[in-house]
Amino acid sequence: MTAIRTEGLTKFYGDVRGIEDVSFEVREGEVFGFLGPNGAGKTTAMRTLLGFLKPTGGEAWLLGHDVSDPDELRAAKARVGYLPSDPGLDEGVTGKRLLRYYGALQGDERSDELLELFDPPLDRKVGEYSRGNKQMLALVLAFMHDPDLLVMDEPTSGLDPLKQERFNEFLRHEVASGKTAFLSSHVLSEVQKTCDRVGIIRNGHLAEVETVDDLLTRGGKVVTARFDERVAREEFDLPGADDLRVTDEDGTTSVSFTFTGNYDTLLARLTDHTVLDLDVRDAPLEDVFMRFYGEGPERPANGRDPATEETGDAGEVTA
Numbered sequence: 298m299t300a301i302r303t304e305g306l307t308k309f310y311g312d313v314r315g316i317e318d319v320s321f322e323v324r325e326g327e328v329f330g331f332l333g334p335n336g337a338g339k340t341t342a343m344r345t346l347l348g349f350l351k352p353t354g355g356e357a358w359l360l361g362h363d364v365s366d367p368d369e370l371r372a373a374k375a376r377v378g379y380l381p382s383d384p385g386l387d388e389g390v391t392g393k394r395l396l397r398y399y400g401a402l403q404g405d406e407r408s409d410e411l412l413e414l415f416d417p418p419l420d421r422k423v424g425e426y427s428r429g430n431k432q433m434l435a436l437v438l439a440f441m442h443d444p445d446l447l448v449m450d451e452p453t454s455g456l457d458p459l460k461q462e463r464f465n466e467f468l469r470h471e472v473a474s475g476k477t478a479f480l481s482s483h484v485l486s487e488v489q490k491t492c493d494r495v496g497i498i499r500n501g502h503l504a505e506v507e508t509v510d511d512l513l514t515r516g517g518k519v520v521t522a523r524f525d526e527r528v529a530r531e532e533f534d535l536p537g538a539d540d541l542r543v544t545d546e547d548g549t550t551s552v553s554f555t556f557t558g559n560y561d562t563l564l565a566r567l568t569d570h571t572v573l574d575l576d577v578r579d580a581p582l583e584d585v586f587m588r589f590y591g592e593g594p595e596r597p598a599n600g601r602d603p604a605t606e607e608t609g610d611a612g613e614v615t616a
């Protein structure tokens with residue numbers, strides 16, 4: 298069964314497009330990440346999906362329940378935990394009090410366990426909390442009823458690296474025990490670490506859904522090499538080499554570029570010279586993201602430039 302499904306989900310705020318014609322599925326047991334720049338529509342998609350916003354068009358199902366039906370939505374939400382980007386907690390009461398309140402409202406299966414991972418100062422008023430402590434309390438409140446589906450809008454915002462790692466640990470544990478997670482993030486390295494698949498959202502449209510592995514494969518390799526002689530720039534101006542940088546120093550040449558071309562061609566070119574140093578690694582997800590979906594004219598789902606595209610396999614231009 299799919300944990301989340303949307304068909305043409307659309308939300309306009311008056312004339313302002315929040316999301317338009319967004320269709321995707323999150324499978325049970327996976328971690329699915331929504332990636333996109335500020336204002337892309339990530340929060341709108343989540344809140345519409347969870348029934349907090351009334352869609353302008355399209356449909357959505359949570360754990361098999363149609364969210365447009367209030368009874369079905371209620372049944373679904375008993376099994377969903379939602380961490381909003383701004384939890385808006387009551388600042389005038391202590392964490393302990395909120396914990397009791399949420400426990401009475403939605404159930405408390407595991408606050409003790411979560412408080413060992415995330416340890417906000419429960420005896421203090423929430424208004425006195427640091428941002429990170431608020432986020433930790435919000436994480437405990439959102440998931441203390443042990444939901445099957447975890448929906449999280451920027452879950453690690455405000456957390457220090459140690460707490461971020463605890464969050465990653467929590468996520469790994471949840472998935473190992475059969476839960477499903479749907480999150481949005483700006484922290485691409487973290488998405489790379491935690492998500493199985495990502496949906497890339499831009500200007501309210503879902504531009505692409507693919508596995509993190511495929512996204513990285515498509516992003517190619519960052520190749521850096523140093524040779525024991527001068528090498529002409531043209532030698533590495535190969536098909537599939539981007540962002541080529543060449544530096545000459547003390548009779549040696551260093552080249553660095555991102556490569557999505559043919560490996561045999563690259564290897565042949567490298568072995569034409571004596572290589573003093575070589576480094577080949579996955580392009581960081583940030584670079585992949587910027588290259589395919591950064592500012593500038595919108596591109597089709599495969600990231601190639603439509604102007605130079607000859608075949609008809611470009612995929613649908615959704616944005």
Ligand SMILES: Nc1ncnc2c1ncn2[C@@H]1O[C@H](COP(=O)(O)OP(=O)(O)OP(=O)(O)O)[C@@H](O)[C@H]1O
Nearest residue numbers: 310313314315333334335336337338339340341342
């Ligand atoms: N209440 C609102 N009224 C009018 N426009 C809104 C409202 N909420 C969001 N929008 C607009 O909808 C679009 C999508 O916003 P949304 O908050 O969903 O993006 P986001 O991807 O979550 O951004 P961020 O990463 O900055 O949180 C933006 O153009 C935004 O200005």
